[in-house]
Amino acid sequence: MFRSGAFVADHVSPTTDSQVQPNGVDLTADVVFEQLEPGRIGRDGKQIGDRVARPLEELEQKEPDTYYLPEGAYIVRYGERIEIPEDHIGFVYPRSSLMRNSCMLNTAVWDAGYEGRGEGLLQVHHDIELERGARIAQLVFAEANHEDFYDGSYQGENVE
Numbered sequence: 001m002f003r004s005g006a007f008v009a010d011h012v013s014p015t016t017d018s019q020v021q022p023n024g025v026d027l028t029a030d031v032v033f034e035q036l037e038p039g040r041i042g043r044d045g046k047q048i049g050d051r052v053a054r055p056l057e058e059l060e061q062k063e064p065d066t067y068y069l070p071e072g073a074y075i076v077r078y079g080e081r082i083e084i085p086e087d088h089i090g091f092v093y094p095r096s097s098l099m100r101n102s103c104m105l106n107t108a109v110w111d112a113g114y115e116g117r118g119e120g121l122l123q124v125h126h127d128i129e130l131e132r133g134a135r136i137a138q139l140v141f142a143e144a145n146h147e148d149f150y151d152g153s154y155q156g157e158n159v160e
């Protein structure tokens, strides 16, 4: 069973009322990165390729901070700290307005016990302007059995 947005909101911070949806909580875009170097996925480990934060649009002095993203693939870090509670699994879906603008967010499994500010793969198939802090995704929780908790290399990522 999927949980209500109000339940999910108890595990996402910070949130405003406008982020809480019937079935999940909207996540915002914080920093957008561009990968510079190849990564590596091995049989016993992995390496994430070097990346650089995309510059914010400066020409028009846009307020709030705005990214202008040409066609390409980017890593986006969400603005919220997420905790996946015991007996649950998390999934992130793109906001449909992103998809309707020819962009897509690709995501993986969010494990029980994970805490951090995670990331997604933003595919831009047509140039788009994206305000920093704009809602781009929705996190939902489903109930799930598990025998242990997340203890991988991304535990506690991007939180001070």
Ligand SMILES: O=c1ccn([C@H]2C[C@H](O)[C@@H](COP(=O)(O)OP(=O)(O)OP(=O)(O)O)O2)c(=O)[nH]1
Residues within 6 Å of the ligand: 092, 106, 107, 108, 109, 110, 111, 112, 114, 117, 118, 119, 120, 150, 151, 152, 153, 154
């Ligand atoms: O789209 C996603 C999906 C998951 N995560 C977070 C939550 C998840 O629990 C964690 C680790 O994901 P995964 O287990 O797939 O990572 P891995 O590549 O297997 O690395 P490790 O074994 O170090 O965990 O990353 C994201 O940030 N974005």
